[in-house]
Amino acid sequence: MSKPQPPTPTNFIHDIVESDNASGKHGGRVATRFPPEPNGYLHIGHAKSICLNFGTAAKYGGTCNLRFDDTNPVTEDVEYVESIQADIHWLGFDWQDRLYFASDYFDRLHDFAVKLIQLGKAYVCHLSPDEIREYRGTLQKPGKESPYRNRSVAENLDLFRQMREGKLDENACVLRAKIDMNSPNVVMRDPVIYRIKKASHHRTGNKWCIYPMYDFAHCLSDSIERITHSICTLEFENNRPLYDWILDELKVESHPQQIEFARLNLSRTVMSKRKLMQLVNDKLVSGWDDPRMPTLAGLRRRGMTPAAIRTFCERIGVAKKRDTLVDVAVLEDCVREDLNRFALRIMAVLRPLRVVLTNYPEGQVDEFETENNPEDPAAGLRKLPFSKVLYIEEDDFREDPPADFFRLAPGREVRLKQAYFIKCNEVVKDASGKIVELRCTYDPETKGGDAKDGRKVKATLHWVSAAHAVETDVRLYDHLFTKENPGAEEEGVSFKDALNPESLTTLRLCRLESSVRAAKPGTHYQFLRHGYFFVDPVDSTPGKPVFNRVVTLRDTYAKAERARR
RNA sequence: UACCCGGUGGUGUAAUCGGUAACACAGAAGAUUUUGGUUCUUCUAUUCCAGGUUCGAGUCCUGGCCGGGUAACCA
Numbered sequence A: 001m002s003k004p005q006p007p008t009p010t011n012f013i014h015d016i017v018e019s020d021n022a023s024g025k026h027g028g029r030v031a032t033r034f035p036p037e038p039n040g041y042l043h044i045g046h047a048k049s050i051c052l053n054f055g056t057a058a059k060y061g062g063t064c065n066l067r068f069d070d071t072n073p074v075t076e077d078v079e080y081v082e083s084i085q086a087d088i089h090w091l092g093f094d095w096q097d098r099l100y101f102a103s104d105y106f107d108r109l110h111d112f113a114v115k116l117i118q119l120g121k122a123y124v125c126h127l128s129p130d131e132i133r134e135y136r137g138t139l140q141k142p143g144k145e146s147p148y149r150n151r152s153v154a155e156n157l158d159l160f161r162q163m164r165e166g167k168l169d170e171n172a173c174v175l176r177a178k179i180d181m182n183s184p185n186v187v188m189r190d191p192v193i194y195r196i197k198k199a200s201h202h203r204t205g206n207k208w209c210i211y212p213m214y215d216f217a218h219c220l221s222d223s224i225e226r227i228t229h230s231i232c233t234l235e236f237e238n239n240r241p242l243y244d245w246i247l248d249e250l251k252v253e254s255h256p257q258q259i260e261f262a263r264l265n266l267s268r269t270v271m272s273k274r275k276l277m278q279l280v281n282d283k284l285v286s287g288w289d290d291p292r293m294p295t296l297a298g299l300r301r302r303g304m305t306p307a308a309i310r311t312f313c314e315r316i317g318v319a320k321k322r323d324t325l326v327d328v329a330v331l332e333d334c335v336r337e338d339l340n341r342f343a344l345r346i347m348a349v350l351r352p353l354r355v356v357l358t359n360y361p362e363g364q365v366d367e368f369e370t371e372n373n374p375e376d377p378a379a380g381l382r383k384l385p386f387s388k389v390l391y392i393e394e395d396d397f398r399e400d401p402p403a404d405f406f407r408l409a410p411g412r413e414v415r416l417k418q419a420y421f422i423k424c425n426e427v428v429k430d431a432s433g434k435i436v437e438l439r440c441t442y443d444p445e446t447k448g449g450d451a452k453d454g455r456k457v458k459a460t461l462h463w464v465s466a467a468h469a470v471e472t473d474v475r476l477y478d479h480l481f482t483k484e485n486p487g488a489e490e491e492g493v494s495f496k497d498a499l500n501p502e503s504l505t506t507l508r509l510c511r512l513e514s515s516v517r518a519a520k521p522g523t524h525y526q527f528l529r530h531g532y533f534f535v536d537p538v539d540s541t542p543g544k545p546v547f548n549r550v551v552t553l554r555d556t557y558a559k560a561e562r563a564r565r
Numbered sequence B: 001u002a003c004c005c006g007g008u009g010g011u012g013u014a015a016u017c018g019g020u021a022a023c024a025c026a027g028a029a030g031a032u033u034u035u036g037g038u039u040c041u042u043c044u045a046u047u048c049c050a051g052g053u054u055c056g057a058g059u060c061c062u063g064g065c066c067g068g069g070u071a072a073c074c075a
Helices: A012-023 A044-059 A078-091 A102-118 A129-135 A153-164 A214-224 A234-249 A273-281 A296-302 A306-316 A328-342 A514-518 A556-564
Strands: A031-034 A063-068 A099-101 A122-125 A174-177 A192-196 A210-212 A229-233 A257-261 A344-346 A352-357 A366-371 A381-386 A389-393 A413-416 A421-429 A435-442 A470-477 A504-512 A524-527 A531-535 A547-552
Touching (some): A031 A044, A031 A229, A044 A063, A044 A078, A044 A229, A044 A296, A044 A306, A063 A102, A078 A296, A099 A102, A102 A122, A102 A153, A102 A192, A102 A210, A102 A214, A122 A153, A174 A234, A192 A214, A210 A214, A214 A229, A214 A234, A234 A257, A296 A547, A306 A328, A328 A531, A352 A504, A470 A514, A524 A547
Parallel strands (some): A031 A063, A229 A257, A470 A547
Antiparallel strands (some): A122 A174, A192 A210, A413 A421, A421 A435, A524 A531
16 A cells, blocks of 8 residues: 655756755745636646646745636636636645736736836837738848837827727737847747727726737736746747846846746647637537546546546656657556545446356345455445346357456356356357357355365456346447547648547446445446446436446456457 | 757656666566456666767767747737
């Protein structure tokens, strides 16, 4: 149980924090933030960022704020503000009373913009969007200065006021920072910092018709919150000089350090908001919480645990190497490791094959005790009813077994877990030749599953008494995509072409042991020899739990069989 | 090719003044097992290249090579 813990995983960001702490750069203070834009659902890539930000703060006795980066009212919505908070809490992190919104700072942000104008470092530009792009130049060619670049401070102040008061139309003009049109970094070629958007904001309503751009709002929000380490993904690398420029020009007291890391890519799924949105809109999945989705809502509905996701985020590490692909098997291993500890074991026959014990007395019912979790004796025992007609797994019988198959076959003896040894004597088929029933005998001398004469069997099967079984639906989930990296762009090929047609298999009329009749939605079980399953919180009804497969058990036999083919 | 970033087993990471290249997953073999699960043991496999400094280089220096990011009034 108590394996020696691996050394606390470290990463280059922790190195930076430790060297800052050693030099006293922030007075030993550590303050991070997780800054989602409320325009979509969180996915496992966000979980990496959440674990990094909250985890770093926790490791060094600091704080981590939740701040919504809600500077674009056109794409954002309260629906997401709520789902994001629920998802972070579910993952196991808490921002306590530090829930912030960039929109809370709109007044101050506006004042900073005014200050920048007064400093002669920002101007109102009437170039059209197309013209701005054209004037910006290209990656190789320098840009050229806007004809509006040298307006007086007074004129800029007046125009900016008119923008704010709604006197100017959208797209009529913008406020730009006055930096350097010849900068080798295009981000620094007089970036737009405020634009007119006559849109109602989910928090500030119609108070504003100008909204700050990310680059302007983000660094200043960090500064206002006295963030020490502003951790973000690699795509903001080129924006860092702008982040620093704004804070330097405005001479703010708090100047956080932006640090970029590589976002997560997981095999056999996609992570981009756009692609996930397509899956939902095209009805290729049932919604944002479809158990096959990499969204936190999907993973939760699937039955993945927060602890497993946290372990996963720890195991994959943090670095700056781009375009890496983490094998989804790592996630699956984390889930198995967590669930193995506490999931209660039950017998579930997914593809039932009827077995009649010809020598078992009609009407007799035996009761056997079995452990709820061999990993945890404290989980106790439960009773299983046993009778003349049973179901076993279709897969557990082969009429003509290969040499390494040691489950049931004609003339062969196996153990029914905790019950008896049984021997197959007769195979009953229907007109089409399909096996519909096995006629077997049981050995009363093996009650409990051990032979008094010491003879051994090579296999132990799970089983369910037909008369006592609960019939219900079980959904087997598999990877959404067959390709390792479906998100990798290839011309002429849509990521949707790689969708796995077998990502969902719904099994009806599965036979489960009677104890699950009372299974509560949101409970995890291990179906013996199958995998971990979760009682679906949405589709289950009283008396009829519906199960989602979280992940299969390792199956070395199936693997060997696959390798043979 | 303007600027920026990155290159360590199959994959993801670690190696903290330059000192035995390690951990996890994946893969292989075996032991245990009333789950072909778990657990345990063992194995396979790694520093982009070339020079230089050094007793010693994944790490430092020089020069290459390769890959990627960036030109929204998105974040």
